Amino acid sequence: MARQLRLELRRQPSFRREDFIISPSNAAAVQALDAWPNWHAGRLALVGPAGSGKSHLARCWARRAHAVVLVAGADRPPDLSDLQDGRPVLIENADQGVPDDLLFHLINRADTEGCSLLLTARTPPATWPAELPDLRSRLNALHVALLPEPDDEILEAVLRKLFRDRNIKPSEELISYLLKRIERSVPYARSIVDRLDELADAEQKPVSRALARQILESDAETLNLFE
Incomplete structure (x- = not known):
């Protein structure tokens, strides 16, 4: 509920x-x-x-x-x-x-x-x-x-805003994890937040670092298939 x-x-x-x-x-x-x-x-x-x-x-x-x-x-x-x-x-x-x-x-x-x-x-x-x-x-x-690609300051603020737009309160651990690992791109940050929300909903789990790791590992595996 x-x-x-x-x-x-x-x-x-x-x-x-x-x-x-x-x-x-x-x-x-x-x-x-x-x-x-x-x-x-x-x-x-x-x-x-x-x-x-x-x-x-x-x-x-x-x-x-x-x-x-x-x-x-x-x-x-x-x-x-x-x-x-x-x-x-x-x-x-x-x-x-x-x-x-x-x-x-x-x-x-x-x-x-x-x-x-x-x-x-x-x-x-x-x-x-x-x-x-x-x-x-x-x-x-x-x-x-x-206008360059977003630096850490911009990307962190963008992530927090994207989570806020979805009424999600991310942990500091999750924000730190994403900043170290995601592509330096606002569209990719938006995609990650969207997919985290959808995966958490599908698995009935809170948005977390573990779910983020699951998505990023899946992306890495998909990329490897085309290399």
Whole structure:
């Protein structure tokens, strides 16, 4: 019964700015983002691996700036006529394929007052494909804010938040065990917490180091099969 009550009370994840975890490893990128609207030429690229917090920060900025949000790879590419109202623009996953003419237009207009451009990506703009020579030079000149993989301080805070979102109170032993052994990735941390919750529910046991070890050993065995 207690298990059922805990599941029913599961909290929804929060993506508020105050929930973003700042540490020495990402402080410079956060400072660069917060310098808006005084970005160089009105443009900034926020670059980092999956789970580093790019979308969290970018969406917070978009709300603050009242920006139009575009996602690269969407089914219908935006029409340039939709972007003539002078608002700032956020392009998520900009390294996943944005039409050259659209990207060139948005980079050029970013220097106009009120038309800032924020791009998120996993790879630096200098490596993105571009057939237009003028676009290539503009991508090479973009100011880049780098978000690294989470350090121990961030990963610990993320784990505690993920457990809290599921109304689980982990032991200090479990947190320490996970920090020493899991991949340095927020998506992987989320996966571990999800699977711990599901395994504890299936076996009617509390979330513990023993269950975490069971999952990590299973992952290691699966990895070995493909080596």
